[in-house]
Amino acid sequence: MYCCSFLSRLGVGMASMSSTLVETVSINYEDFNESFLTCGTCLCTYDGGEHTPKLLPCSHTVCLHCLTRIAASQTRDAGTFRCPICRELITIPRGGVPALPPSFLVNQLLDLMARQRREVIPQCSSHPGRELLFCETCDCVFCRHCADGPHSDTPCDHTVVPFSIALKRMSEILLYRANECLSKLGSARDAVASELRRLDAAATAADEAIDRHFADLKAALDKRHGELKSAAAAAATHKRKLLEEQLKLIDAEKTKVEAECSGLQQQVEVREVSSRAAALGARLGDAAALAEPRENAFLAVDFAHNDAQQRFAESLAVLGRVRTSTTFPGLCTLQLESQCVCGLEVVVVLRTVDYHGEARSTGGDPVTAAATLDDAPLPCNVTDLDSGLYR
Numbered sequence: 001m002y003c004c005s006f007l008s009r010l011g012v013g014m015a016s017m018s019s020t021l022v023e024t025v026s027i028n029y030e031d032f033n034e035s036f037l038t039c040g041t042c043l044c045t046y047d048g049g050e051h052t053p054k055l056l057p058c059s060h061t062v063c064l065h066c067l068t069r070i071a072a073s074q075t076r077d078a079g080t081f082r083c084p085i086c087r088e089l090i091t092i093p094r095g096g097v098p099a100l101p102p103s104f105l106v107n108q109l110l111d112l113m114a115r116q117r118r119e120v121i122p123q124c125s126s127h128p129g130r131e132l133l134f135c136e137t138c139d140c141v142f143c144r145h146c147a148d149g150p151h152s153d154t155p156c157d158h159t160v161v162p163f164s165i166a167l168k169r170m171s172e173i174l175l176y177r178a179n180e181c182l183s184k185l186g187s188a189r190d191a192v193a194s195e196l197r198r199l200d201a202a203a204t205a206a207d208e209a210i211d212r213h214f215a216d217l218k219a220a221l222d223k224r225h226g227e228l229k230s231a232a233a234a235a236a237t238h239k240r241k242l243l244e245e246q247l248k249l250i251d252a253e254k255t256k257v258e259a260e261c262s263g264l265q266q267q268v269e270v271r272e273v274s275s276r277a278a279a280l281g282a283r284l285g286d287a288a289a290l291a292e293p294r295e296n297a298f299l300a301v302d303f304a305h306n307d308a309q310q311r312f313a314e315s316l317a318v319l320g321r322v323r324t325s326t327t328f329p330g331l332c333t334l335q336l337e338s339q340c341v342c343g344l345e346v347v348v349v350l351r352t353v354d355y356h357g358e359a360r361s362t363g364g365d366p367v368t369a370a371a372t373l374d375d376a377p378l379p380c381n382v383t384d385l386d387s388g389l390y391r
Contacts, residue, residue, distance in 0.1 A: 036109055039063040041070075041084050046106055053103035053110075058088040061103040068097050134166035135159065206322070213320065228301060235299055242295040250290050257287075323364050326354040337391075350390040360388030 037046055039053075041062055046053040051063040060083055067081075071092060074081040079092050093099045127143055134141050136159040161169075303309050331354075337347040350367060352360040363386035371378040383391040 037106065037113065039066060041066040046103075046110060048110075053106040054097070054100040055103040056083055056088075056090055056100065058083050058086050058090070060085045061106055064098065067100065071097050132163035133160050134163045136161065136166070210320070217319075232299065232301060239295045239297065239299065243293060246290065246294050253287055253290065325360075325365050327352045327360055327365050328355040331355075331357055347391055352388045352390070362386065362388060363390070365390070 038044065039046060039051060039062060040060075042051075042065065044051050044063060044065070046063060050065045053061050054064055054067055055061055062084060066084065070084060071081045080089055081092065082088065083090055132141055132143055141163055332350060332352050335349045335351065337349060340346050348369075352365060354360060363384040365384075367382050367384070367390045369380045369382050371380045385391060
């Protein structure tokens, strides 16, 4: 982690926006060098010569110069000395202190640091050993040896900095702009997600409104359906009552006629027969009056007596509408119809456009307006002109 932090601090390559960089960026070259590449006894930087790093059995690393001096000073116990860090007794191997194993980890870090130091300072490919420079005024990279014109050795008004510093600055600018971009994209995503949630709520409300309205229509249809059925039943009941009463009269007359005719064959009295014949003649007129039904059986429901059904179908076809809007608020404009005068009513016209900047030709947008004077609300009305304009 320390090595990666050191590379990020020096700006080698394009720094990534990972959490590792943020957590370890505080470690610089001096901290890294002092903690890992410096002998804790003499405070000299390890190298491949006199200060070669040696790994002791206790896992501590001390340079060869310090170990030789310590082993020479501790003569009481021949062949041993104590670690200057943890005071553990160390046995000198055959061949002396130089025979102690080297610290491979420290040597690898030294090699890595050597390579990175060569890469940190970019050099000119045409002139080895010449450090690359960057002109912030001209936005170009060069070295002093190959530069000409305004970037020659003569002083100029251009801002010239080492390329490594410029790379670090540009990396910081890149990170700043990337963070700004991510912040704006995050805000944009939140806005779109909020609009999606509002859309879901609006769709649910629209479904409920449709169900509610058609439930009212269905109730009205059911009511009319019941009224027509009741009217048909009432008409049928009235006719049935009259016809049933006529049937009763016919049956009564029939009974009377049968009574008049009963025993007529055994009757020998001429005067009695004649009287009955006269009575039956009178009843014959009553029977003729009952021969025709006093009420007919005609009963029908007519839907073609007017254009109500056609008008109903036409009205049903245009019943309700689904309204949407393509208005893009960020591109809409306001325009005063006249100069503002204190104390007088002023009219402001809102012109709506869509996302592509095309003027809207229909209204219906949920436009609201508010006006204040010294933080006090003023009366404000919105009139939809149904042409994409709102006053």
